[in-house]
Amino acid sequence: MTATATGKRAQTKDRNRQALLDAAREVFTEMGFGAASIRDIVRRTDLASGTFYNYFPDKQSIFRAVLEERTTVLRARLREVRAQTGTVEDVTHAGFDAYFRFIAEDRPMFEMLRRNAGTVRTLFDTPSRELGVLELLDDLRALVARGLLSPALDLEALSAAINGVGFELAIRMSESDEPDVERMARFASELFLGGIERLSAGA
Numbered sequence: 040m041t042a043t044a045t046g047k048r049a050q051t052k053d054r055n056r057q058a059l060l061d062a063a064r065e066v067f068t069e070m071g072f073g074a075a076s077i078r079d080i081v082r083r084t085d086l087a088s089g090t091f092y093n094y095f096p097d098k099q100s101i102f103r104a105v106l107e108e109r110t111t112v113l114r115a116r117l118r119e120v121r122a123q124t125g126t127v128e129d130v131t132h133a134g135f136d137a138y139f140r141f142i143a144e145d146r147p148m149f150e151m152l153r154r155n156a157g158t159v160r161t162l163f164d165t166p167s168r169e170l171g172v173l174e175l176l177d178d179l180r181a182l183v184a185r186g187l188l189s190p191a192l193d194l195e196a197l198s199a200a201i202n203g204v205g206f207e208l209a210i211r212m213s214e215s216d217e218p219d220v221e222r223m224a225r226f227a228s229e230l231f232l233g234g235i236e237r238l239s240a241g242a
Contacts, residue, residue, distance in 0.1 A: 056094045058084045060108060063101045068151045072102060072158040102155075103162055109148045110167040113141050114174060121178045127187050130178070131231055135205060136224035142209050143218045152213040159210065172202045189239040201231060 062083030066075045077098055081088050095101040120137040124130045142149055152159060176198040182188040208227055212218045 052094075055084075055086060055090060058086065059091060059094055059101065060105055064105050064147055064151055067102060067105065068147065068154050072098070072155045077101075099162055102158065105151070106159065106162075107167045109145060110171065113138070114167060114171045116141055117171070118174055118178070121175075127182060127235065128228070128232060130182065131201075131235075132224060132228040134175075134201075135227040136220065138205050139209060139212060139218070139220045139223050139227075143212065143220050149213055149218075152210060156210045156213065168202070168206075172198050175201060188235070192235065192238055197231075197235070204230070 059080060063075075063080045065083060066079045070079065075098070077091055078088065080098075080101065081091050091101075095104065117134055117137055120133050121130050124133045142152065176194055179188060179192075179194045179198055183190050183192075183194070188194075204227060208223055212220075212223055
Protein backbone atom coordinates (compact mmCIF):
# COMPACT_ATOMS: atom_id res chain seq x y z
CA MET A 40 0.00 0.00 0.00
CA THR A 41 1.39 3.39 -1.00
CA ALA A 42 1.83 6.29 1.40
CA THR A 43 -0.95 8.16 -0.43
CA ALA A 44 -3.34 5.24 -0.05
CA THR A 45 -2.43 4.88 3.62
CA GLY A 46 -3.04 8.58 4.17
CA LYS A 47 -6.44 8.45 2.48
CA ARG A 48 -7.41 5.43 4.53
CA ALA A 49 -6.44 7.24 7.74
CA GLN A 50 -8.47 10.28 6.68
CA THR A 51 -11.49 8.09 5.98
CA LYS A 52 -11.20 6.47 9.40
CA ASP A 53 -10.97 9.88 11.05
CA ARG A 54 -14.04 11.11 9.16
CA ASN A 55 -16.03 8.00 10.03
CA ARG A 56 -15.14 8.23 13.69
CA GLN A 57 -16.03 11.93 13.82
CA ALA A 58 -19.33 11.26 12.04
CA LEU A 59 -20.21 8.67 14.68
CA LEU A 60 -19.24 11.03 17.51
CA ASP A 61 -21.33 13.87 16.07
CA ALA A 62 -24.29 11.57 15.57
CA ALA A 63 -23.93 10.12 19.07
CA ARG A 64 -23.94 13.56 20.68
CA GLU A 65 -27.16 14.42 18.84
CA VAL A 66 -28.84 11.13 19.73
CA PHE A 67 -27.83 11.20 23.40
CA THR A 68 -29.04 14.79 23.67
CA GLU A 69 -32.39 14.12 22.00
CA MET A 70 -33.19 10.67 23.39
CA GLY A 71 -31.04 10.28 26.49
CA PHE A 72 -28.45 7.58 27.02
CA GLY A 73 -30.89 4.96 28.30
CA ALA A 74 -33.29 5.19 25.35
CA ALA A 75 -30.64 5.60 22.65
CA SER A 76 -29.28 2.61 20.76
CA ILE A 77 -26.28 2.03 18.55
CA ARG A 78 -28.68 1.65 15.64
CA ASP A 79 -30.06 5.15 16.36
CA ILE A 80 -26.54 6.55 16.19
CA VAL A 81 -25.57 4.81 12.96
CA ARG A 82 -28.81 5.91 11.29
CA ARG A 83 -27.66 9.54 11.66
CA THR A 84 -24.66 8.78 9.44
CA ASP A 85 -24.19 7.32 5.96
CA LEU A 86 -22.17 4.42 7.36
CA ALA A 87 -23.04 0.74 7.28
CA SER A 88 -24.42 -0.66 10.53
CA GLY A 89 -21.39 -2.86 11.21
CA THR A 90 -18.98 0.04 10.81
CA PHE A 91 -19.70 1.25 14.34
CA TYR A 92 -17.82 -1.67 15.88
CA ASN A 93 -14.67 -0.81 13.97
CA TYR A 94 -14.42 2.26 16.20
CA PHE A 95 -16.32 1.59 19.43
CA PRO A 96 -17.11 -1.67 21.23
CA ASP A 97 -20.38 -0.50 22.80
CA LYS A 98 -22.67 2.42 23.59
CA GLN A 99 -20.85 3.32 26.81
CA SER A 100 -17.53 3.72 25.01
CA ILE A 101 -18.87 6.19 22.46
CA PHE A 102 -20.62 8.16 25.22
CA ARG A 103 -17.29 8.47 27.02
CA ALA A 104 -15.59 9.41 23.75
CA VAL A 105 -18.06 12.27 23.19
CA LEU A 106 -17.30 13.59 26.67
CA GLU A 107 -13.58 13.06 26.19
CA GLU A 108 -13.57 15.09 22.98
CA ARG A 109 -14.92 18.21 24.67
CA THR A 110 -13.02 17.69 27.93
CA THR A 111 -9.72 17.73 26.05
CA VAL A 112 -10.56 21.18 24.67
CA LEU A 113 -11.68 22.34 28.11
CA ARG A 114 -8.43 21.21 29.73
CA ALA A 115 -6.40 23.30 27.29
CA ARG A 116 -8.60 26.33 28.02
CA LEU A 117 -8.15 25.92 31.77
CA ARG A 118 -4.38 25.60 31.60
CA GLU A 119 -4.17 28.71 29.46
CA VAL A 120 -6.32 30.72 31.85
CA ARG A 121 -4.49 29.57 34.97
CA ALA A 122 -1.13 30.38 33.38
CA GLN A 123 -2.21 33.99 32.82
CA THR A 124 -3.24 34.69 36.41
CA GLY A 125 -1.13 35.63 39.40
CA THR A 126 -2.53 35.24 42.91
CA VAL A 127 -4.25 32.21 44.39
CA GLU A 128 -7.49 34.20 44.32
CA ASP A 129 -7.07 34.94 40.62
CA VAL A 130 -6.18 31.36 39.75
CA THR A 131 -9.11 29.93 41.68
CA HIS A 132 -11.78 32.30 40.38
CA ALA A 133 -10.47 32.40 36.81
CA GLY A 134 -10.33 28.60 36.71
CA PHE A 135 -13.89 28.12 37.87
CA ASP A 136 -15.14 30.94 35.66
CA ALA A 137 -13.48 29.45 32.57
CA TYR A 138 -14.79 25.98 33.44
CA PHE A 139 -18.41 27.01 33.86
CA ARG A 140 -18.33 29.46 30.96
CA PHE A 141 -17.01 26.82 28.59
CA ILE A 142 -19.83 24.44 29.48
CA ALA A 143 -22.52 27.13 29.33
CA GLU A 144 -21.35 28.40 25.94
CA ASP A 145 -20.85 24.96 24.38
CA ARG A 146 -24.55 24.43 23.80
CA PRO A 147 -24.32 20.89 22.35
CA MET A 148 -22.34 19.79 25.40
CA PHE A 149 -24.58 21.77 27.75
CA GLU A 150 -27.72 20.11 26.39
CA MET A 151 -26.13 16.68 26.53
CA LEU A 152 -25.22 17.21 30.18
CA ARG A 153 -28.74 18.40 30.91
CA ARG A 154 -30.30 15.28 29.38
CA ASN A 155 -27.80 12.75 30.76
CA ALA A 156 -26.69 14.04 34.18
CA GLY A 157 -27.00 10.68 35.92
CA THR A 158 -25.16 8.81 33.18
CA VAL A 159 -22.40 11.41 33.07
CA ARG A 160 -21.83 10.93 36.80
CA THR A 161 -21.62 7.16 36.30
CA LEU A 162 -19.49 7.01 33.16
CA PHE A 163 -17.37 10.17 33.25
CA ASP A 164 -14.14 8.46 34.28
CA THR A 165 -12.29 9.40 31.13
CA PRO A 166 -8.50 9.70 30.87
CA SER A 167 -8.90 13.38 30.05
CA ARG A 168 -10.68 14.05 33.33
CA GLU A 169 -7.88 12.33 35.24
CA LEU A 170 -5.32 14.36 33.31
CA GLY A 171 -7.23 17.49 34.27
CA VAL A 172 -6.77 16.64 37.95
CA LEU A 173 -3.04 16.09 37.42
CA GLU A 174 -2.64 19.31 35.44
CA LEU A 175 -4.37 21.28 38.18
CA LEU A 176 -2.06 19.60 40.69
CA ASP A 177 0.95 20.80 38.68
CA ASP A 178 -0.41 24.35 38.66
CA LEU A 179 -1.01 24.24 42.42
CA ARG A 180 2.55 23.05 42.96
CA ALA A 181 3.75 25.99 40.86
CA LEU A 182 1.90 28.33 43.24
CA VAL A 183 3.65 26.67 46.18
CA ALA A 184 7.02 27.13 44.44
CA ARG A 185 6.25 30.84 44.03
CA GLY A 186 5.40 31.16 47.70
CA LEU A 187 1.72 31.87 47.02
CA LEU A 188 0.33 28.69 48.52
CA SER A 189 1.25 26.90 51.75
CA PRO A 190 3.44 23.83 51.17
CA ALA A 191 1.67 22.17 54.10
CA LEU A 192 -1.58 21.86 52.12
CA ASP A 193 -2.55 18.44 50.77
CA LEU A 194 -2.38 19.46 47.13
CA GLU A 195 -3.54 16.11 45.78
CA ALA A 196 -6.69 16.26 47.90
CA LEU A 197 -7.21 19.92 46.96
CA SER A 198 -6.87 19.21 43.26
CA ALA A 199 -9.32 16.30 43.43
CA ALA A 200 -11.78 18.36 45.49
CA ILE A 201 -11.71 21.32 43.10
CA ASN A 202 -12.26 19.00 40.15
CA GLY A 203 -15.09 17.14 41.84
CA VAL A 204 -16.92 20.24 43.06
CA GLY A 205 -16.53 21.93 39.68
CA PHE A 206 -17.99 18.89 37.94
CA GLU A 207 -20.99 18.61 40.29
CA LEU A 208 -21.74 22.33 40.05
CA ALA A 209 -21.52 22.14 36.27
CA ILE A 210 -24.13 19.36 36.31
CA ARG A 211 -26.33 21.49 38.58
CA MET A 212 -25.81 24.50 36.33
CA SER A 213 -26.93 22.50 33.29
CA GLU A 214 -30.35 22.10 34.91
CA SER A 215 -31.00 25.83 34.47
CA ASP A 216 -32.28 27.42 31.26
CA GLU A 217 -30.28 30.55 32.08
CA PRO A 218 -27.10 29.43 33.86
CA ASP A 219 -25.52 32.13 36.01
CA VAL A 220 -21.84 31.49 35.35
CA GLU A 221 -20.54 34.37 37.44
CA ARG A 222 -22.60 33.43 40.49
CA MET A 223 -21.51 29.80 40.28
CA ALA A 224 -17.84 30.73 39.80
CA ARG A 225 -17.97 33.15 42.74
CA PHE A 226 -19.59 30.56 44.99
CA ALA A 227 -17.06 27.85 44.12
CA SER A 228 -14.00 30.10 44.36
CA GLU A 229 -15.04 31.65 47.69
CA LEU A 230 -15.78 28.19 49.06
CA PHE A 231 -12.28 26.99 48.29
CA LEU A 232 -10.48 30.21 49.11
CA GLY A 233 -12.04 30.17 52.56
CA GLY A 234 -11.01 26.57 53.05
CA ILE A 235 -7.48 27.20 51.79
CA GLU A 236 -7.09 30.17 54.15
CA ARG A 237 -8.28 28.17 57.15
CA LEU A 238 -6.14 25.13 56.31
CA SER A 239 -3.09 27.32 55.73
CA ALA A 240 -3.59 29.07 59.05
CA GLY A 241 -3.78 25.77 60.88
CA ALA A 242 -0.78 24.25 59.11
